[in-house]
Amino acid sequence: MKFLHDSWVIFKRSIILSAQNPLWIAIGLLQPILYLSLFGPLLTRMASVPGFPPGDAWRVFVPGLLVQLGIFGGAFVGFVIIAEWRNGVIDRQMVSPASRAALITGRVLRDVVVLLVQTIILITAAIAFGLRVPIEALLLGVVLVMLLGASFSALSYAAGLALKSEDAFAPMVNTFALPVLLLSGILLPMTLAPRWLQIASDFNPFKHMVEALRAVFRSEYFSFTVALGFGLALGLVILSAWVGTRVFGNQTK
Amino acid sequence: MSSNDLMIEARGLKRTYKARKKVIEAVQGIDLSVRRGEIVGFLGPNGAGKTTTLKMLCTLLQPTDGEATVAGCDLRRDPEGVRRNIGYVAQGGTTSGLARVGLEIVSQAELFGIHSTEAKKRGLELLHALDLDDIWDRPCGSLSGGQRRRLDIVMGLLHQPALVFLDEPSTGLDPQSRANLWNHIRRLRDEFETTVFLTTHYMDEADSLSDRLLIIDHGRIAGEGTSSELKARISGDSLTFTLRDNEEAAKAGGVAGGLDKAANVVVEGNVLKFQIPEGARALPGFLKALGEQNIDPIGAEIARPTLDDVFLTLTGRSLRD
Ligand SMILES: Nc1ncnc2c1ncn2[C@@H]1O[C@H](COP(=O)(O)OP(=O)(O)OP(=O)(O)O)[C@@H](O)[C@H]1O
Ligand SMILES: [Mg+2]
Numbered sequence: 001m002k003f004l005h006d007s008w009v010i011f012k013r014s015i016i017l018s019a020q021n022p023l024w025i026a027i028g029l030l031q032p033i034l035y036l037s038l039f040g041p042l043l044t045r046m047a048s049v050p051g052f053p054p055g056d057a058w059r060v061f062v063p064g065l066l067v068q069l070g071i072f073g074g075a076f077v078g079f080v081i082i083a084e085w086r087n088g089v090i091d092r093q094m095v096s097p098a099s100r101a102a103l104i105t106g107r108v109l110r111d112v113v114v115l116l117v118q119t120i121i122l123i124t125a126a127i128a129f130g131l132r133v134p135i136e137a138l139l140l141g142v143v144l145v146m147l148l149g150a151s152f153s154a155l156s157y158a159a160g161l162a163l164k165s166e167d168a169f170a171p172m173v174n175t176f177a178l179p180v181l182l183l184s185g186i187l188l189p190m191t192l193a194p195r196w197l198q199i200a201s202d203f204n205p206f207k208h209m210v211e212a213l214r215a216v217f218r219s220e221y222f223s224f225t226v227a228l229g230f231g232l233a234l235g236l237v238i239l240s241a242w243v244g245t246r247v248f249g250n251q252t253k
Numbered sequence: 254m255s256s257n258d259l260m261i262e263a264r265g266l267k268r269t270y271k272a273r274k275k276v277i278e279a280v281q282g283i284d285l286s287v288r289r290g291e292i293v294g295f296l297g298p299n300g301a302g303k304t305t306t307l308k309m310l311c312t313l314l315q316p317t318d319g320e321a322t323v324a325g326c327d328l329r330r331d332p333e334g335v336r337r338n339i340g341y342v343a344q345g346g347t348t349s350g351l352a353r354v355g356l357e358i359v360s361q362a363e364l365f366g367i368h369s370t371e372a373k374k375r376g377l378e379l380l381h382a383l384d385l386d387d388i389w390d391r392p393c394g395s396l397s398g399g400q401r402r403r404l405d406i407v408m409g410l411l412h413q414p415a416l417v418f419l420d421e422p423s424t425g426l427d428p429q430s431r432a433n434l435w436n437h438i439r440r441l442r443d444e445f446e447t448t449v450f451l452t453t454h455y456m457d458e459a460d461s462l463s464d465r466l467l468i469i470d471h472g473r474i475a476g477e478g479t480s481s482e483l484k485a486r487i488s489g490d491s492l493t494f495t496l497r498d499n500e501e502a503a504k505a506g507g508v509a510g511g512l513d514k515a516a517n518v519v520v521e522g523n524v525l526k527f528q529i530p531e532g533a534r535a536l537p538g539f540l541k542a543l544g545e546q547n548i549d550p551i552g553a554e555i556a557r558p559t560l561d562d563v564f565l566t567l568t569g570r571s572l573r574d
Contacts, residue, residue, distance in 0.1 A: 013357075088347040095313060096365060251313075
């Protein structure tokens, strides 16, 4: 009860702060919309290349964009918590009786809600560009983005609070982001890649999530690919929640 | 005194920081007791360990060693109980520059289980008491330094804690705001029996606001008592003489050094200073001794020791800017 109450208080404060600055939400959307409009048309021409997975180009491309939105929608929130820590907000809230887990959960919930808005806009835009998939597939796509967003937001808060320095945090996010992006088949399916690259990408959990969502967009719901991708996403949420709460708790060390 | 009347009781509190393989012993085992309704001033030079001690007592930092009971709750076993009963105003501020004042106030009170309407009422009252009317809708970042500092204090008092920790509350406040803050703190003590534990660098603040002083230096308690107790512990009054030239001052210094019970004899240029018990009685004899050597001071001054003298004697440093 107390956990829920405190999470709600933190969530309310955070979402009001975000709503005061809608520009950030817009900037977060810009990237996927640019991909959709500037890279999408290129991809539709490639759909006939041998090795291109089944389904039309949009059904292959949009799942990648959604996963990308999930990852990068949450990855940078660490900057926010470094600023809050520097202003003394984190210490102030830590001296209140609030549940430690709620201090991070409330913030993660805010990020998930912001991400939900962005996801809906992205999907609407994708439909306008020519994406045709059943509604339940779209809903599963939204769920996956939320799971990813929650995970990365929690991990980003944990990293920000552990490092307490933008100068250390920024290179960390970048070092992590590039290989994830390149090895996940987000932009181009890994089926086009040479054998060694495919093997390397097998170790990237996000590739399996993209593959799972592509399968869902082909109306393939009950398969190993789908189970693996969504299972990994669920596992990641649990792991991130644990890491995030631990880092908050360890602030007093 | 029953232990129930002790708001803070700490034994052997220690804290070491590890930074780049170096171990910093910030607080090296301190004992302290604070009674309910006391205003205690915690004094010490920069880096003495004041903030570290406060953070430990507020559950923000785990002590490396030692134990404490704060507001009736054990620091290690019941940190949540401690948090429910204390207010803490950090040295470096507490509010986000982007957030509006009202948002910070209401969300903070809600974390203590206070309903938002009650939170707003209390917030407005406190803002008014600290001369901060009409800032409710302003972003905290748009306030002046002193206004934002006073807002920090409001944030720490919203839940009407029985014990308040204030880490340099009056830094950046103009004299009028400072006097107003002192009045407010005294009122909290008088009307609600609130216990206040505050750090400060201002001697006048320590002197006039605190019921009792704790002086910390190099992570250890260097002195403790009321302002007048501490002053009495210094050996007597400060005598200052101005001589005609440096040579005479040096000679006069020699004479002073020969006096019974004279201490801390310092000659700076043509000025001689020393401390001696019952300065007014010692003065005529000293002047006579000077006359025998044909030394004739052009100025003389006797002063009761100040808190700054106490500080200087205990820590070897002056807090005067
Ligand atoms: N996070 C930290 N990591 C490493 N050392 C620290 C840390 N915080 C404080 N210290 C060191 O511990 C010592 C005590 O610091 P503290 O902040 O408690 O002093 P203070 O009495 O509050 O000083 P001031 O009057 O400047 O506020 C200092 O030497 C400081 O450099
Ligand atoms: Mg300090």
